[in-house]
Amino acid sequence: MQKLIIKKNTGFTQLVDFGNAISSRTKGASPKLTTGFTLVELMVSTSIFVIIMLMALGSLVVASDSSRKSESLRSAMDNVSFAMEDMSRSLRVGKDYSCVAAGSSVVLPVAANNDCTLSGNVGGGAIVFTPAGHLTARDTAYKRAGSGPYSLQKCDTVNNCIDLTSPDVDVQVLKFFVKGSDSADNTQPSVYIIMKGRVKVKDQYASFAIQTLASQRSAE
Numbered sequence: 001m002q003k004l005i006i007k008k009n010t011g012f013t014q015l016v017d018f019g020n021a022i023s024s025r026t027k028g029a030s031p032k033l034t035t036g037f038t039l040v041e042l043m044v045s046t047s048i049f050v051i052i053m054l055m056a057l058g059s060l061v062v063a064s065d066s067s068r069k070s071e072s073l074r075s076a077m078d079n080v081s082f083a084m085e086d087m088s089r090s091l092r093v094g095k096d097y098s099c100v101a102a103g104s105s106v107v108l109p110v111a112a113n114n115d116c117t118l119s120g121n122v123g124g125g126a127i128v129f130t131p132a133g134h135l136t137a138r139d140t141a142y143k144r145a146g147s148g149p150y151s152l153q154k155c156d157t158v159n160n161c162i163d164l165t166s167p168d169v170d171v172q173v174l175k176f177f178v179k180g181s182d183s184a185d186n187t188q189p190s191v192y193i194i195m196k197g198r199v200k201v202k203d204q205y206a207s208f209a210i211q212t213l214a215s216q217r218s219a220e
Helices: 018-027 039-093
Strands: 003-007 013-017 095-101 124-130 140-145 151-156 160-163 169-179 190-201 204-215
Touching (some): 039 124, 039 169, 140 169, 151 169
Antiparallel strands (some): 003 013, 124 140, 151 160, 169 190, 190 204
């Protein structure tokens, strides 16, 4: 036990016992300093934490679903852009354009070239041409096919017809306007293409409209 001798001004000497002093202060301390949270406080804090976590989880689910929809829409639109680019590139390097009237069947190969002018904004329902490297004239065609949803198809005398667009794409409008198909008209052949439709993403639809002009590269 540690003790300290204190001299008072009165001339007396006092012994102080530190062990007893600390023990006395501990016994008289407030009980609030040694207790924890009550059950009610724990339940309230836990409930608040659970509510905050559920709100955060809901926001995360919504963000994840939006991200998946955006990715699906971008993939479908990339498919449409690729189909249009493939068609316009093949037409540019090809020749012998022939426009087939809307509603008419396409029988390959087609015998002669044919224009579809912009007059009346009717256009043709299919375009027939000779791709680069093909020996048979006008043996390949692009057209809209199906019974709903409609697709963009590429047809030839070897592989028949194949879909260029995915099942999520509905090609509702496909028009071809051809001019200069006749070699005697002194006009460089070109094809103006209009394609409209919609893409389906999880029971929701997004519309699209694409226009492009393909001009024959080789001189007529």
